[in-house]
Amino acid sequence: MALYKQHSGRKIAPYVRNAAIAVVLLVFAVATLFPIYFMIISSFGDPVEAGAANYTLWPKKISFESYLFFFDFSKYSYRWLLNSLVVAGSVMITNVVLASLAGYAFSKIRFRGRNVLFSLLLSAMMIPYQVTQVPLYILIVNVFHIENTYSALILPGIVTVYNIFLAKQFIGSIPTEIIESAKVEGCSQLQIFTRIIVPLSKTVLAVMAILTFVDSWNTFFWPFLVTNTMEMQTIQVGLKNFRFANTTYFAPMMAGAAISAIPMFVLFFSLQKYFLEGVTVGAVKG
Template sequence: MKKSSTELKRSILLHGAMAPLALIWLFPLWMMLVFSTMDDNGIFSPGINLAPSTHFAANFAALEADTGFVRATTISVLVAIAYTLLSVALTSMAGWALASYRFVGKRTVLTTILGTLTLPYFVVVIPQFVMVARDFHLDNTWFALIVPPLFNSLGVLFMRQSFLMMPGELFDSARVEGVKEWRIFLFVAMPLARPTLAALSIILFLHSWNNYLWPLLINSRPEMMTAPVALGSLIGLTKVSWGGIMTGAVLLTAPMLVVFLLLQRHFVAGIAAGAIK
């Protein structure tokens, strides 16, 4: 009974300490929602209004008229889904090869992958743009939006660690039985890595969903704009549509919060699985 009372006190203290931190994190999200329901004059009014207003529909109508936001969001969804599926497949195969096979230059490959994690994206993006747009003439295409960013070094290392944690005897017994390597990978290793795959899928989808710089560089056609680029186009030299930006930000953030809340158990399990050896 005494132990139960001590645990209850610790739980109360922990929740009491974490609640203010949670409120600090949630307050900007709430103000984003409030601002999305105001016109520009209301956003820049002297006082701080914590209650939503009634201009959300008007802001959305203006946002759609200025940017074609529904079309841009549809493009972002399609690109993010394709990118996630292809990148998960690519990083899983690379992680499996690095975890299961011995080959000449394996240490060099691992060192190179680790080294790419230290490179800022801005160092890579310009040569990547020159190669895709000037050399291959693939700018303003779906291929350019999806394929060049596919390889994810962190995802490769993440999947490699997950495969290394699995019992090697299970794969060896399958090889003794004559099971082909691709079947071992697809039907033995991949199901065991399901929590890690779920966590990696969430990370990659959010990465694509929030990507702004690469779609901005590689596409110049308005009909190929992704949603973050569409929101960025509202910032002009003489006018900034803050109500439209806040409305678009809410529409882009809310689905991701819902998805994360629904899948947080798989996300935490995948992160833990990839972190413990």
């Protein structure tokens, strides 16, 4: 009898452990998805109801009035979305191109001072983002005088040290023998990069593209600093215009937030295959 109970206990233990893990993961999933659910549900509420600060998990009536209110509220609503697309798209493209070029140079090209320069770049990653905002703002406004322009929104994020580090680590894992063989065949460095490195680095480039686009799209503080007209605001900054001293048009604000989330979902699901490969690369050997 004792042996039977012990054997039964061994059979039950894995099921209990798996059930506990499933419950924990379910809790984390609910906590992660609830803000998205609340944003979408709130966006279908009535603008007047939300303006009265009547927040519920389910609106009294479901309508698209808040979406119409969002676009009718200001003539700049479409411009906000366009600005965000221009800025986030430009920052994403420049980061993918420049970071991959720098990563290739640091990992496969030998030149004097390579390690010192790369160490300086890594040390720059230790500086908090907030510390650089004041000198960067002075540089943009007082030195170059390009505030309230696309240049002011794009140039500070044209390439990041993190993306250079990410590209360097991935490209460094590509066998050097492939590059040496290409050199023997007469390929230049640019041909090696475009015909060998880029095709083999699609996974890391997709990861860089998604993370950079999402980060630039969601940035609020820097566009808020360097834009002083509604015409040049991005969607994240423009949403603050729905908040007033006495009330907040909560449902239209959530409608704008839901609309602003669409490009990120489209980009992620378009590059989902490469993104998942980039996340799991190196996890399995053999």
